[in-house]
Amino acid sequence: MRFRFRPAPRGVQFFDLFTESAAHLRTGADLLARILGADLPTRTKLAARLKDAEHAADEAAHQVYTALAQTFVTPFDRDDMYNLASALDDCMDAMDEAGELVVLYELGTLPPGVSEQVAVLRQCAELTYDAMPRLRSFDGLEAYWIDINRLENQADRVYRRVLADLMNNAEDAITVIKVKGVVDALEESADSFERLANHVQTIVLKES
Amino acid sequence: MRFRFRPAPRGVQFFDLFTESAAHLRTGADLLARILGADLPTRTKLAARLKDAEHAADEAAHQVYTALAQTFVTPFDRDDMYNLASALDDCMDAMDEAGELVVLYELGTLPPGVSEQVAVLRQCAELTYDAMPRLRSFDGLEAYWIDINRLENQADRVYRRVLADLMNNAEDAITVIKVKGVVDALEESADSFERLANHVQTIVLKES
Amino acid sequence: MRFRFRPAPRGVQFFDLFTESAAHLRTGADLLARILGADLPTRTKLAARLKDAEHAADEAAHQVYTALAQTFVTPFDRDDMYNLASALDDCMDAMDEAGELVVLYELGTLPPGVSEQVAVLRQCAELTYDAMPRLRSFDGLEAYWIDINRLENQADRVYRRVLADLMNNAEDAITVIKVKGVVDALEESADSFERLANHVQTIVLKES
Numbered sequence: 140m141r142f143r144f145r146p147a148p149r150g151v152q153f154f155d156l157f158t159e160s161a162a163h164l165r166t167g168a169d170l171l172a173r174i175l176g177a178d179l180p181t182r183t184k185l186a187a188r189l190k191d192a193e194h195a196a197d198e199a200a201h202q203v204y205t206a207l208a209q210t211f212v213t214p215f216d217r218d219d220m221y222n223l224a225s226a227l228d229d230c231m232d233a234m235d236e237a238g239e240l241v242v243l244y245e246l247g248t249l250p251p252g253v254s255e256q257v258a259v260l261r262q263c264a265e266l267t268y269d270a271m272p273r274l275r276s277f278d279g280l281e282a283y284w285i286d287i288n289r290l291e292n293q294a295d296r297v298y299r300r301v302l303a304d305l306m307n308n309a310e311d312a313i314t315v316i317k318v319k320g321v322v323d324a325l326e327e328s329a330d331s332f333e334r335l336a337n338h339v340q341t342i343v344l345k346e347s
Numbered sequence: 348m349r350f351r352f353r354p355a356p357r358g359v360q361f362f363d364l365f366t367e368s369a370a371h372l373r374t375g376a377d378l379l380a381r382i383l384g385a386d387l388p389t390r391t392k393l394a395a396r397l398k399d400a401e402h403a404a405d406e407a408a409h410q411v412y413t414a415l416a417q418t419f420v421t422p423f424d425r426d427d428m429y430n431l432a433s434a435l436d437d438c439m440d441a442m443d444e445a446g447e448l449v450v451l452y453e454l455g456t457l458p459p460g461v462s463e464q465v466a467v468l469r470q471c472a473e474l475t476y477d478a479m480p481r482l483r484s485f486d487g488l489e490a491y492w493i494d495i496n497r498l499e500n501q502a503d504r505v506y507r508r509v510l511a512d513l514m515n516n517a518e519d520a521i522t523v524i525k526v527k528g529v530v531d532a533l534e535e536s537a538d539s540f541e542r543l544a545n546h547v548q549t550i551v552l553k554e555s
Numbered sequence: 556m557r558f559r560f561r562p563a564p565r566g567v568q569f570f571d572l573f574t575e576s577a578a579h580l581r582t583g584a585d586l587l588a589r590i591l592g593a594d595l596p597t598r599t600k601l602a603a604r605l606k607d608a609e610h611a612a613d614e615a616a617h618q619v620y621t622a623l624a625q626t627f628v629t630p631f632d633r634d635d636m637y638n639l640a641s642a643l644d645d646c647m648d649a650m651d652e653a654g655e656l657v658v659l660y661e662l663g664t665l666p667p668g669v670s671e672q673v674a675v676l677r678q679c680a681e682l683t684y685d686a687m688p689r690l691r692s693f694d695g696l697e698a699y700w701i702d703i704n705r706l707e708n709q710a711d712r713v714y715r716r717v718l719a720d721l722m723n724n725a726e727d728a729i730t731v732i733k734v735k736g737v738v739d740a741l742e743e744s745a746d747s748f749e750r751l752a753n754h755v756q757t758i759v760l761k762e763s
Contacts, residue, residue, distance in 0.1 A: 244719070
């Protein structure tokens with residue numbers, strides 16, 4: 140087993156990478172909202188931009204993983220840093236999946252509840268973008284955690300209502316399967332935002 | 348990076364919290380069994396009680412996470428403690444999802460195999476409730492692990508049979524999607540019980 | 556908390572166990588390819604052999620977990636070893652699920668894209684079987700990581716095409732649900748191969 144002390148690579152700024160990832164989440168949530176209101180050709184273009192944001196977020200996550208593997212001393216517990224990067228990535232992946240399925244399945248107008256799901260995700264992304272730089276100072280992170288948990292509860296309620304409407308007033312089973320794919324992906328993104336906020340809280344608890 | 352030695356908060360009793368979580372699992376599995384046999388208005392009431400049990404289990408898990416973040420010396424490896432709390436939570440979440448979907452989807456009588464799935468979960472919950480206090484003494488935990496693995500194999504066989512019946516003798520595709528949602532959630536709960544037992548075994552192996 | 560120094564159990568060869576798991580993956584992917592081309596009675600026999608391979612892989616993973624719990628010094632970070640074993644297991648579980656569903660759902664000829672998915676998995680398994688012994692020397696592991704990521708991108712493209720064809724040209728909703736189950740399991744296996752390669756890369760980064 141080789142083992143060496145190693146300084147943090149110059150220029151690796153974990154907090155900047157987390158903030159960058161959160162900026163991609165904000166872009167992603169905005170694009171999702173626009174996809175819902177667009178026609179199919181425009182949706183295809185917007186979904187390509189969403190995919191670009193997902194790739195950029197993936198790249199940022201990968202930079203965090205590489206830096207973690209090569210850095211001896213990290214600002215917080217290594218595992219917590221890893222979990223943060225990974226949860227940020229999961230939020231984005233699920234948003235990208237939702238946007239991609241809308242195009243892939245050639246869906247028409249989505250039920251209004253889907254826009255409500257996306258509206259909650261936009262708020263989550265905005266709050267997360269504000270919170271990430273505050274990992275440096277811990278300023279107001281408790282409020283962030285509470286807000287995200289409140290939004291996730293709201294997302295759950297919307298999700299259950301959309302699901303019940305979809306399944307109980309269904310006409311065409313294939314359309315049900317398609318829309319359920321989109322709705323589930325959006326719910327997964329909301330769950331990932333909650334997991335992200337929980338990791339932030341763990342860091343705060345450990346350091347306080 | 349701030350760093351301090353910190354005593355375990357007074358009154359934090361990890362084993363009591365694990366046992367409490369397992370008690371909620373027992374309650375949850377009992378409620379699930381009653382939901383299957385009830386009419387829709389009664390199901391709605393029972394599902395609300397199941398949701399209460401899920402919230403209580405969530406609260407217990409959160410107490411474990413907080414205590415882990417703030418305690419310097421834990422009875423077993425921190426990660427194993429975390430994994431135990433998290434697996435207990437997953438068992439409950441999946442049971443709650445199953446109960447909730449039965450109500451949300453306004454399902455009628457479920458196929459008999461679903462009751463068999465729930466019967467296995469009740470046994471898993473009972474064994475887990477008996478095992479959690481024995482984490483103090485390690486008494487009989489090997490038998491617990493073997494029993495849960497046997498039950499999980501049984502759950503798998505039931506699940507595959509229910510799934511095959513459902514899919515190959517289906518009349519209405521929407522009903523298939525609905526029942527599959529319930530059946531999958533129950534299978535996920537059984538899988539989580541197995542993962543829980545595997546974490547218990549890891550702890551036993553490390554300490555023996 | 557009991558604590559002891561403990562030598563590695565004699566005869567536990569982590570790299571041999573990883574290589575053995577990868578050999579099972581190769582067997583599994585070959586069996587999957589043959590299942591697709593066979594009739595139902597032959598499929599049933601081949602799926603039983605796939606299940607045997609899955610059990611054997613499960614056994615190898617369990618030996619790794621036991622050895623990790625009982626070994627004080629491991630060749631790489633304990634968590635990375637655990638993640639490797641776990642990702643190898645996930646690749647296999649998803650392949651086994653795909654094969655099992657083909658039989659359980661009594662499916663006829665699968666769409667041609669499904670064979671393309673399996674062809675990618677065979678390449679992933681082959682590369683992984685070649686790479687595992689090289690964890691000893693780190694020889695060519697960077698190329699392994701790049702190749703698997705390229706294959707996973709290819710798997711994603713095939714998956715999306717199969718999914719779009721399935722959903723947009725569907726006749727029977729139940730068949731769509733069945734085939735989607737198989738196709739999703741194959742995609743999950745490809746994702747697990749990517750996660751496996753990422754864990755290999757983490758190990759390389761930490762040690763280099």
